[in-house]
Amino acid sequence: MQREGMIHIYTGDGKGKTTAAIGLCVRALGAGLRVFFAQFMKDGTSSEIAFLRQCAPEHFHCFCRGSGKFIYGPPAKEEIERAAQTLEALVSALKSGSFDLVFADEIFGALHAKLLTEQDILALTESRTGAAELILTGRNAPQALLDRADLVSEIFCRKHYYTKGRPAWKGIEF
Numbered sequence: 294m295q296r297e298g299m300i301h302i303y304t305g306d307g308k309g310k311t312t313a314a315i316g317l318c319v320r321a322l323g324a325g326l327r328v329f330f331a332q333f334m335k336d337g338t339s340s341e342i343a344f345l346r347q348c349a350p351e352h353f354h355c356f357c358r359g360s361g362k363f364i365y366g367p368p369a370k371e372e373i374e375r376a377a378q379t380l381e382a383l384v385s386a387l388k389s390g391s392f393d394l395v396f397a398d399e400i401f402g403a404l405h406a407k408l409l410t411e412q413d414i415l416a417l418t419e420s421r422t423g424a425a426e427l428i429l430t431g432r433n434a435p436q437a438l439l440d441r442a443d444l445v446s447e448i449f450c451r452k453h454y455y456t457k458g459r460p461a462w463k464g465i466e467f
Contacts, residue, residue, distance in 0.1 A: 298425040299443035300418055304401060304434035307448035308466075311398050314430050315341045318396060322349045326393035329354045329386035331379050333403035333431075334372075336361035339467045354392070356382045359399075364406040376408035384420045387427065394426045401431025401438075411435050 301317070303310040318328055322345070330345070330353065337357025345353045358375040379397075386395050397417065403409045414429070418441055421427055429438065439445055461467060 296424045298421055298423065298427065300421075300441060301426065301428040301444045301446075302434050302439060302442040303428070303430045303446050303448065304432060304439075305446075305448035305450075306432055307450035308453060309448050310430040310432075312341075313446065313448070314396055314398060314428050315345075317428060318345065318353075318394065321394045322352050325352070327352050327354075327391060328394045328396070329356070329383070329392040330396040330398065331356040331383050331386070332359060332398040333376055333379055333408065334359035334361070334364065334399050334406065340464055354386075356386075364408070368406055368408055372406070373408050376403050379403075380409060380413055380417065383417055387417070387421050387425055390423050390425075392425055394428060396428045397430070399431045400429050401434050404431070404435070405433055411437060414438060415441065 303313045318330060321328055335357055336359050337355055338361065342355055342357065346355060356379060358378050360372060360375070364372060383395060383397055386392050400409070400414060404411060404414060415437060418427060418438070429442070
């Protein structure tokens with residue numbers, strides 16, 4: 294019996310959605326699985342991406358085309374193009390059969406920044422073939438996608454040191 298891939302969602306207003314996804318990524322790599330990790334809006338310079346590229350270059354494939362900046366107001370044409378490239382890379386990874394896990398990090402952030410549509414993300418979930426797991430992260434996951442997912446973890450923020458003025462620290466937030 295062949296294993297069917299599931300759709301995972303990590304959402305909510307708390308810190309740790311990407312961190313949870315990276316934890317799953319590390320577990321998969323430790324088991325010898327092949328991983329495709331795409332990030333929307335982020336530029337791929339975070340400490341965890343650097344570590345995974347170094348430790349598992351033959352099993353970890355990363356696609357990050359974002360500018361690494363927050364998007365306020367209508368997005369620039371270049372940001373929309375970067376998101377389209379990332380979405381296309383995700384669809385290709387899912388259809389290729391070459392990966393056991395495919396991550397779409399901050400895909401819901403891209404949706405709320407108007408870089409993608411909800412239909413784009415639903416179409417991504419429908420493009421899966423084989424046993425690849427699809428992991429989607431970001432705040433404010435739409436109900437249609439929550440309904441479509443097989444696993445949903447919601448991370449709530451009860452308290453955060455940003456409110457005390459602490460800046461993001463390398464190795465802790467990125």
